Amino acid sequence: MLAMEPTTKVVLGSIAFGIFWVLAVFPAVPFLPIGRTAGSLLGAMLMVLLRVLSADEAYASINLPILGLLFGTMVVSVYLERADMFKYLGKLLSWKSQGGKDLLCRICLVSAVASALFTNDTCCVVLTEFILKIARQNNLPPKPFLLALASSANIGSAATPIGNPQNLVIAVQSKISFGQFLFGVLPAMLIGIVINAGILLCYFWGDLSGDKYHYKEVDISPQPEVVEEEDVTGHRFSPATMSHHPCSSSGSLMDCISSTCILANEQEDTDNRPVSGAHGESKESTGLVKRNVKSSSRLVNCTNEASFHHIPDEEATMERWQRLLWNGCVYAVTLAMLIALWAGLNMSWSAITAALALIVLDFKDAGPCLEKVSYGLLLFFCGMFVTVDGFNKTGVPSAFWDFMEPYSQINTFSGMLVLAFVILFLSNVASNVPTVLLLGAQVAASAAQISPSEETRAWLFLAWVSTVAGNLSLLGSAANLIVCEQARRSVHYGYNLSFLSHLIFGLPSTIIITIIGLFFISTN
Secondary structure, X not given: OOOOOOHHHHHHHHHHHHHXXXXXXXXXXXXXXXXXXXXXXXXXXXXXXXXXXXXXXXXXXXXXXXXXXXXXXXXXXXXXXXXXXXXXXXXXXXXXXXXXXXXXXXXXHHHHHHXXXXXXXXXXXXXXXXXXXXXXXXXXXXXXXXXXXXXXXXXXXXXXXXXXXXXXXXXXXXXXXXXXXXXXXXXXXXXXXXXXXXXXXXXXXXXXXXXOOOOOOOOOOOOOOOOOHHHHHHOOOOOOOOOOOOOOOOOOHHHXXXXXXXXXXXXXXXXXXXXXXXXXXXXXXHHHXXXXXXXXXXXXXXXHHHHHHOOOHHHHHHHHHHHHHXXXXXXXXXXXXXXXXXXOOOHHHHHHHHHHHHHHHHOOXXXXXXXXXXXXXXXXXXXXXXXXXXXXXXXXXXXXXXXXXXXXXXXXXXXXXXXXHHHHHHHHHOOHHHHXXXXXXXXXXXXXXXXXXXHHHHHHHHHHHXXXXXXXXXXXXXXXXXXXXXXXXXXXXXXXXXXHHHHHHHHHHXXXXXXXXXXXXXXX
């Protein structure tokens, strides 16, 4: 345990941590709207400038294994998205659906499994638009499905070390194996998903029939798009946006033929305008007959030319098989990564190796894929590591734990309830990752004094409670905010999920699921 530092250091460290906390929880505050990432780096810089930490101590506090694991899983997720994994998950949601209630249960299950394997944030980013579309197609309100996605993604992510950022921290610090982590939390996760789906059905049973909700009419016709001249001349646009080239790479052979012939016929029309005069009508009719004959002849020529200049069916088939082979390689590498994690190999290097294997197999410039990695999140973690380590060195978290430790023993159910309340509160006030960094080592050290098995249970307990705590309010988890923002910004299916509507469901759901999950973890 750390003793309290001199008052000046405590005050300065607390101020630096307070600035970090405000900008992390409220990234758009009017007096300093610089965002979470910059706020995290600002907090780290203040810790060094105010001499709470030395520069060497700041560098040493950055946990490279966690950053490597986070980077590797993000790259793998990018390639999985390219391999249509999440597209297939979206189709699975609506395949032979039996109505709103069946759809809600599917969303709970699919989002839980997907978040456990591909992180909850990734799951929420790629599935929100699918869910809004399915709700609109079935004339169902989006609110229950958005809540199901966010809450189930959080619960499901608790089951694996790669499910969310705080689990990454716990897995690296505790050195608990992938299999031990999974089997320790899985029973609580499965029961939690069932209870969460049951609570959602109770809340929205009447709304899921599909006859009480009506969408406002939205103009979803494509809008004209202004494009720079150099972009028009240098790129081929897909038919969904702008097709200035008659034979788009995604179009069919007949589309190419039709486009080419239409252009040719328009040119023919320009060259054979009807001549006005005393016998204008007969001349126009004669001109139309001539043009029809010429157009028919030109259509035959277009068809003959197309048979020589367009890709044969064999090449299209070959391209389709190459696509299937590539998708299979992505899934195989991902499966190999999961097996390596399960076998107890180094998590960080397993994820990085899988990412580099996919980059090499892709055999093209990796720039576009690497650009999709959230480097802002990696920088946020770097700044947070430094800031939290500096705050820990002030002795304030240790003093707080010294006060709470006698009431928070992991080997008694009452102690577990007190500890769960502390973690729930801090996770929603200070966010779950800083809470794990602040209390994790101290909770584990206290449990280790009882027995090694209690230490493992303490880490799993921390993973479960800090993750489920994200469901309490809209600000409790990044996954919640992602779903809210994705839904609000959706062009054709926009919906605003309010703080209050989330809290009304999230508060009872979080308390019930947390307590029931504690029973399964304590008896594991």
